[in-house]
Amino acid sequence: MLQNSKEKRTYDAIVIGSGASGGWAAKELCEKGLKTLVLERGRMVRHIEDYPTASKAPWEFEFRGVVPIEKRSGIGGANWQREETMHWTLAQDEQPYIEEKPFRWFRGYHVGGKSLLWARSTQRWSDFDFDGPARDGFAVDWPIRYKDIEPWYTYVETFVGFAGSKDGLDVLPDQVVQPGFELSCVEKYYAEQLKELYGDRYLIQARCAHLTDPQEIHRQQGRSRCMSQNMCNRGCIYGGYFSANASTLPWAEKTGNLTLRPDSVVESVIYDEQKGKAVGVRIIDRHTKEAIEFYAKVIFLNASTLNSNAILLNSKSSRFPNGLGNDNGLMGKFITCHNYRGSGNATFEGFLDKFNDGRNPGHAYVPRFRNVYRQDTDFLRGYAIGMFAGRQLEGNVDLIGDALRDHLLNPKYGLWSMSAWMQGEMVPEESNHIRLSPDEKDKYGIPKLIMSVEWKDNDDKMTADFVQQQSEMYERMGFKNINVVDRGSPPGSDIHEMGGVRMGHDPKTSLLNKYNQLHHCKNVFVTDGACMTSGSTQNPTLTFMTLTARAANHAVEELNKSNL
DSSP, X not given: OHHHHHHHTBOSEEEEOOSHHHHHHHHHHHHTTOOEEEEOSSBOOOTTTTOTTXXXXXXXXXTTTBOOGGGOOSTTHHHHOBGGGGGGOOOTTSSOOEESSOOOOOOOOBTTGGGGTOOOBOXXXXXXXXXXXXXXOSSOOOSOOHHHHHHHXXXXXXXXXXXXXXOOBTTBXXXXXXXXXXXXXXXXXXHHHHHHHHSSOOOEEOOBSBOSSOOHHHHHTTOOOOOOOSOGGGOOTTOOBOOTTTTHHHHHHHTTOEEEEOSEEEEEEEEETTTTEEEEEEEEETTTOOEEEEEOSEEEEOSOHHHHHHHHHTOOOSSOTTSTTOTTSOTTEEEEOEEOOEEEEEEEOOOTTOOOOSOOSSOEEEOOOSSSSSOOSSSSSOEEEEEEEEEEEOOOTTOOHHHHHHHHHSOOEEEEEEEEEEEEEOOOOTXXXXXXXXXXXXXXXXXXXXXXXXXXXXXXXXXXHHHHHHHHHHHHTXXXXXXXXXXXXXXXXXXXXXXXXXXXXXXXTOSBOTTSEETTEEEEEEOSGGGOSSOOSSOSHHHHHHHHHHHHHHHHHHHXXXXX
């Protein structure tokens, strides 16, 4: 009976996590014939039927989306909760962590993960990003370059579907795109002025994971064109933007090779001392608290950056007393993210005969222009800038009676305003790390994570440069009421955590090889943000998905050669 039970819990592959990268691992492994188990610690979410607020109008909510104080619950409930997205809220006791230094950790614990919540901006990385550590000596050299993953970018982009433009910039390689969302008149003005005044700075359409001209591959997924509702983080019933729920998970399910198990909190990866490899995964059932083991030949970690680190650190054995594959003690170190501290806005007094018509789920984007071809500042790496210009109706809630009625019936547009926000590369440093608590555990009996990540002098200098440069650009272009500031938000606020299980050439200084395999346990692959050797100024999710597709292909090839 025990043997029969174990056989029922045995698969060809196990994928931990069902978000953007986990969905891609599932798709690729299932498509290539592997019976694959996907473990998700959160609840089940089915595409369309489990989006309770999708496409609802404001008046369909009791308080137009405002959540009364007595109904607020979960992490962050007091500040940002809206009724439209309450169904994604994480309970306060679900996974408490210890802030040795202030850290803001956003999580998506449900099937689909943060692929249902992301901002959907997607850009390829270039060799300027992969060369960064080799150029300035921070972190270690990436074991890959742009040419190694360029065909995989194309492969992923063709399946996912992105809107944007081809811009011919070496700092931001062109990618497979459908027609982008048009820039507003003020954004076009800004783009013209930027090129004229600076020469080496460009404002372009931001590339985003939205379908504007669905191709046959997207229709086969059951997806249709983006309707520009700008309600994306409620869940999209059209599949107009990419999510694992709308795309990769249903694709994997169609093969007949997928088993999806939600409510499965992964405790550790099981290592067999005799076989010298991982043989399975131990979970805690979220409802019963029962410990259950599942077995497979190959394991993909896609639990999100910090949880993939935590799972491996907690996967201890006689061979790996400090965590699976952690011979060099570097696991959990060199954590990085994006610096969003700088933001600003200004008004523009022109184009008063024009206004925005319709909604744009994307925005404008200024690619990195600092330290690209040479070191030209007193800080390392650089930052990109997101921008959006719009014109709002003037609102005056202080009016009463006839004046209020006339104001509502005959609204007037105000000035154009333009917002800007930086996305800076945080240089990886060893002191920025996470580790497991030796004494405190969560309700599943799993050690709590200790966050010890802080901004460094380089981040301060980079933020100051953004504040100075953005203020100057606004001023030179004739904008008024300029207000560009350092918000001082803590690390993690950007939701782009990376590192801790970094790729590299040398097992002494890295944890993974060029195919995302643990150096010392080759049948375990880490392809979410934990694998990143360093960050960049671009959004990382497209690169996570691309590395996953490439690693899954390699895993199947190695399995077929009996190398795993």
